[in-house]
Amino acid sequence: MFTSISDPQTQPIDPEDRAYWSQVRSQFMLEPGHAYLNNAALGMPPKPVRDAVAAGFRLMSENPSKAKRDFHGYIESELRPAMASFLGAETGEIALARNATEGLYHIVNGLGLAPGDGVLMTTQEHPSAVKPWKVRAERYGIEVREVHIPSPLVGADDILERISAAIDGRTKVLFFCHVTRGGYLYPVKRLCAMARDKGLISAVDGAQAVGMLHVDLAEVGSDLYTNSLHKWFLGPAGTGFLHVTRAMQPSFSTLYAPEAEPGGDARRYEIQGTYDLPVRAALGTALDFLNRIGIGNIERRLRMLSDYLRKALLEVPGLRLLTSLSHDISSPGSTIFEFDGIDAARWRGPMEEEAQLHVDDHDRDGHRGLRISTHYYNTTDEIDRCVEKLKEMARRDGR
Ligand SMILES: Cc1ncc(COP(=O)(O)O)c(C=O)c1O
Numbered sequence: 001m002f003t004s005i006s007d008p009q010t011q012p013i014d015p016e017d018r019a020y021w022s023q024v025r026s027q028f029m030l031e032p033g034h035a036y037l038n039n040a041a042l043g044m045p046p047k048p049v050r051d052a053v054a055a056g057f058r059l060m061s062e063n064p065s066k067a068k069r070d071f072h073g074y075i076e077s078e079l080r081p082a083m084a085s086f087l088g089a090e091t092g093e094i095a096l097a098r099n100a101t102e103g104l105y106h107i108v109n110g111l112g113l114a115p116g117d118g119v120l121m122t123t124q125e126h127p128s129a130v131k132p133w134k135v136r137a138e139r140y141g142i143e144v145r146e147v148h149i150p151s152p153l154v155g156a157d158d159i160l161e162r163i164s165a166a167i168d169g170r171t172k173v174l175f176f177c178h179v180t181r182g183g184y185l186y187p188v189k190r191l192c193a194m195a196r197d198k199g200l201i202s203a204v205d206g207a208q209a210v211g212m213l214h215v216d217l218a219e220v221g222s223d224l225y226t227n228s229l230h231k232w233f234l235g236p237a238g239t240g241f242l243h244v245t246r247a248m249q250p251s252f253s254t255l256y257a258p259e260a261e262p263g264g265d266a267r268r269y270e271i272q273g274t275y276d277l278p279v280r281a282a283l284g285t286a287l288d289f290l291n292r293i294g295i296g297n298i299e300r301r302l303r304m305l306s307d308y309l310r311k312a313l314l315e316v317p318g319l320r321l322l323t324s325l326s327h328d329i330s331s332p333g334s335t336i337f338e339f340d341g342i343d344a345a346r347w348r349g350p351m352e353e354e355a356q357l358h359v360d361d362h363d364r365d366g367h368r369g370l371r372i373s374t375h376y377y378n379t380t381d382e383i384d385r386c387v388e389k390l391k392e393m394a395r396r397d398g399r
Contacts (some may be wrong), residue, residue, distance in 0.1 A: 018235020183334025
C-alpha cells in the first residue's frame with residue numbers, strides 16, 4: 001500500500017516480446033473473453049493498484065488516525081517528489097487533483113483576466129474545458145474564440161499557422177490539448193514556444209497524454225498543464241494533477257486558500273479538506289508499476305500496436321481512417337475512423353454485447369465513427385478480432 005517507487009526502467013524492451021508483455025498482461029483482471037480497447041475513456045488499473053486502494057481503505061477503518069498520518073507522510077515524502085520527477089517538474093509545482101476537469105476549472109478561473117481579454121482555444125477541445133471557458137466568458141466578459149482545426153489534421157505546421165493567425169491584440173492565453181479526445185497529437189512544444197515568444201500564457205489539457213507518451217513538462221514549456229491519472233497512467237479512478245510553473249504561481253490565483261498563506265507552493269491549488277487518501281496514495285503503486293516497465297518502452301509498445309491496428313483498418317472495405325499514419329500528428333494510443341455513408345458510432349453497443357470488444361463512439365467534427373484506444377496490455381490478437389468484427393458490421397450494413 002505504501003509502495004516504494006522504483007527508479008524508471010531505461011533498458012529497452014522489445015515491443016513484440018510476447019513472453020514479456022503477456023507476463024505484464026497477467027497483472028490485469030479484465031473478465032475473461034473481453035478485449036478492452038477503450039483506455040482513452042477510462043484506464044484499467046492493474047491488480048497492485050486495486051490491492052493498494054483496498055488495503056488503504058481497510059487501514060482507514062482499522063486505525064483512522066494512524067492511517068491519516070501515514071498517508072499524508074507517504075504522499076509528501078514519496079509520492080509527490082516521484083511524480084514531479086516523472087513529469088520533469090519541481091515538487092512544488094505539482095498540485096494533485098481528482099481529474100483533469102478539476103485542473104481545467106482551476107486554469108479557467110485562476111487566471112487573472114479582465115473583461116475584453118482574449119483566450120484562444122481550438123475546435124478540438126474537450127467539453128470539460130469548453131464549458132468552464134464559456135461560463136467565464138458569459139459571466140466576466142472575456143472573449144473566448146475557437147480556432148478551427150480540420151479533422152483529419154492537415155499537419156503540425158497547419159495547426160501552428162491557424163492559431164498564430166488568430167492571435168490579436170486582445171489575446172492573453174493560448175489553450176489547447178496535448179492529445180485530443182480523438183488521439184490527434186498537437187505540436188505542443190512549438191505552440192508553447194509561440195505563446196512564450198508572443199508574451200502569452202500557455203495552458204494545456206494533457207488528459208490524453210501522460211502515461212501514453214513521454215511527457216517532460218520542462219521540455220513542453222507550458223505555464224499550466226493538467227491531466228487525469230486514471231486514463232493512460234492507469235491510476236485509480238479519481239486522480240489527476242495540475243502543474244503550475246514556479247514563474248506562474250505569483251499571478252495564478254488559487255480558488256481554495258488565502259493568497260498570502262505562508263510557504264505556499266502548488267499545494268495551494270489543491271482542493272482543501274478531507275479527501276480519499278487511499279486512492280491518492282495508490283498513485284505511488286501505479287507509478288511504480290509504470291516505472292518498472294519504463295515510459296519509453298510503453299510508448300514504443302503503443303506505437304507498435306497502433307501501427308499494426310491502423311494498417312489492418314486500411315483493409316476494411318469502406319473504412320476511412322481519420323488518424324494519420326504519421327507519428328508527428330497521431331498519438332501512440334488512440335485511433336479514430338468512420339465509414340462512408342454509414343453511422344458507425346452506433347456499433348459501439350453491438351461490438352460490446354456481441355463480441356465483448358470495448359471501443360468508443362467518436363461523435364465530433366461531423367464524424368459518426370469509432371475510437372479504438374490500445375494500451376500496452378492489448379495484443380495483436382485482440383486487434384485482429386476487433387478488425388474482423390468491424391468487417392462483419394460493415395457487411396451487415398451493406399458493405
Ligand atoms: C482531452 C480530454 N480532456 C479532459 C477530459 C476530462 O477528463 P476527466 O473526466 O478525467 O476529468 C477528457 C476525458 O476524456 C479528455 O479526453
